[in-house]
């Protein structure tokens with residue numbers, strides 16, 4: 144994985160600034176669309192820690208995303224009233240990270256195709272827990288109350304009109320934090336070891352690396368971050384349903400990663416934005432949305448082996 | 458000449474094939490012990506057992522007198538067992554330096570420091586540079602491993618084994634496919650490595666074996682056929698018969 148140069152990161156910071164200023168020049172509808180893309184970007188970015196970081200392809204990732212989302216209504220019910228967003232966010236990360244730790248401990252006993260299949264099985268297990276039990280509103284899903292924006296007595300009352308702008312700022316801030324954190328992580332000894340595992344797991348083990356433990360740490364952290372993304376999906380949409388946990392959502396996150404490129408950390412962010420824009424555009428042209436998306440993604444992946452992130456470096 | 462690694466009556470079979478049966482072996486610091494034998498004799502399997510790539514069906518392995526039988530490869534690497542592979546097995550897309558730095562990292566950096574920036578951790582970098590210097594790859598440190606010549610990749614194999622700061626070096630046909638001049642230089646390196654390691658060398662080239670080895674084990678069909686000083690092995694009738702029987 145090639146990490147972005149300082150110059151490129153400053154460029155991204157500028158783009159983030161433009162996006163942060165969107166409430167000054169864009170309709171609320173587009174602010175909401177941007178939030179959707181930002182949440183997808185967080186999710187795809189968390190998956191990139193596994194795919195581009197450690198060479199692990201998982202279909203359980205949406206389960207951790209969904210657990211993070213369901214943490215919001217579950218905490219609200221548990222505490223009797225909507226808690227602070229810091230509480231739901233922490234709970235989402237812990238719930239998803241804990242589940243990923245458990246799933247990873249079992250699934251990482253296998254490799255390659257068998258790993259992929261066991262993540263599929265574990266992911267669907269979580270899906271059916273929410274689909275077939277009254278725990279989170281069953282298969283219909285659940286409209287939820289948003290958590291309180293603030294801590295203790297310091298509470299921001301967000302009006303309905305301001306909400307899209309506030310959510311945009313929040314999602315953008317979290318994505319930036321996540322990106323900066325992972326960027327720093329990939330430069331540590333841990334990050335380098337993950338890249339080594341992706342390059343040649345066997346040789347890494349033969350030179351003394353506890354490959355299983357390293358992969359498990361990455362899997363749990365990626366799950367935790369997916370939980371944060373899922374939490375923001377719930378907070379943004381005020382709605383959760385079991386589809387959030389389904390394997391096809393893992394698959395579309397993988398598509399975003401592929402679309403953006405597995406060779407960089409920022410690729411999946413580009414991929415998520417492109418994917419969201421594509422979905423929006425194809426929705427307005429045709430009813431066969433999935434088909435259009437599929438064809439375009441296929442064309443891009445075939446034409447750009449390094450994904451969108453490879454565009455500037457040919 | 459301290460005893461570092463001892464294998465006692467190791468056996469391993471694959472289905473009906475007895476790849477290694479009842480093989481005992483002692484490796485001492487400061488000596489180079491060669492294992493020779495025809496193709497399929499079980500030499501690589503022996504190395505795989507000693508390095509924890511494979512678990513033995515029977516027998517035990519001791520490092521410094523401690524029973525390490527059944528330990529995984531990564532634990533044995535940390536216990537001081539370094540190895541190279543018969544088929545080049547490196548992080549092909551990474552630079553030569555990063556390959557060796559990663560190999561040094563696991564043994565030299567305790568787990569709690571894993572979240573420090575790699576560029577600021579001096580010990581693995583220093584160990585990597587030292588290993589590259591010793592095998593003579595310091596000038597290609599910044600090249601991507603996949604772009605190296607075959608001979609250089611074989612040297613990188615050895616550098617990776619060296620980077621884990623081993624006391625035992627298990628080298629599986631390090632000279633395979635090398636030119637005459639490269640072989641000669643590598644033979645000198647092997648002698649040099651044997652001064653401060655316990656070396657086990659698998660090699661088909663008898664001239665090299667007889668010039669660098671302190672002692673030789675001959676394996677045939679998974680068993681030890683003969684063992685002794687190079688001169689003695691060279692004159693052994695049993696060894697000659699075994700080799701002639703296998704057309705080598």
Ligand SMILES: Nc1ncnc2c1ncn2[C@@H]1O[C@H](COP(=O)(O)OP(=O)(O)OP(=O)(O)O)[C@@H](O)[C@H]1O
Nearest residue numbers: 471474476494495496497498499500501502503543
């Ligand atoms: N993983 C494996 N699965 C099944 N059989 C194996 C395996 N590894 C080795 N064998 C068999 O065990 C026997 C010994 O193989 P090994 O590779 O140890 O021989 P070798 O002495 O290293 O040969 P060479 O000189 O060709 O490298 C052979 O019959 C081989 O086919």
Ligand SMILES: [Mg+2]
Nearest residue numbers: 500501502543
């Ligand atoms: Mg062999």
